[in-house]
Amino acid sequence: MPTRKASAVWEKGLKDGKGSFKGESNSISGNYSFGSRFENAAGSNPEELLAAAEAACFSMALALGLEQNGTPAEKVETSAACTIEKVAEGFKITTMSLVVHAKVAGLDTAKFQQIAEATKDGCPVSKALKGNVNLTLSATLN
Numbered sequence: 001m002p003t004r005k006a007s008a009v010w011e012k013g014l015k016d017g018k019g020s021f022k023g024e025s026n027s028i029s030g031n032y033s034f035g036s037r038f039e040n041a042a043g044s045n046p047e048e049l050l051a052a053a054e055a056a057c058f059s060m061a062l063a064l065g066l067e068q069n070g071t072p073a074e075k076v077e078t079s080a081a082c083t084i085e086k087v088a089e090g091f092k093i094t095t096m097s098l099v100v101h102a103k104v105a106g107l108d109t110a111k112f113q114q115i116a117e118a119t120k121d122g123c124p125v126s127k128a129l130k131g132n133v134n135l136t137l138s139a140t141l142n
Helices: 034-038 046-068 109-122 124-129
Strands: 006-011 018-023 029-032 073-087 090-104 134-141
Touching: 029 034, 046 073, 046 090, 046 109, 046 124, 090 109, 109 124, 109 134
Parallel strands: 090 134
Antiparallel strands: 006 018, 018 029, 073 090
16 A cells, blocks of 8 residues: 655744745645644644645545445535644644535435434544544435
8 A cells, every 4th residue: 555745844933933845746736834824824834734635535535435335426425523622732633523515325314314424433534533532423325
């Protein structure tokens, strides 16, 4: 299995500094700062990247679970919200909230919820977060 790589550079101090990141594929890159991470300034941040990773992984894993159930999805849309909070003397990513909408023919809501919950616990990014971050899920079958 492949190992994926990314890099980041930070210049100067925490509040007056700036950073940039990029993935080896050159498909993702961006700039970040104290303001874009802990305030509402323009730019990206590690939490946005983590949310994107979770949303992408969950969507793909849910599609697999639905397919294995014999009810392949026509479409899976997942949004993820990653929350960072001040905890004690530092900061901690505390919550990853997932909202998924899936269009699947021939599947009842109860079975869909069962597959979605199993995906929340089983997708690789969720497994990496499990035990450290509160994962929540709202799943809707369209």
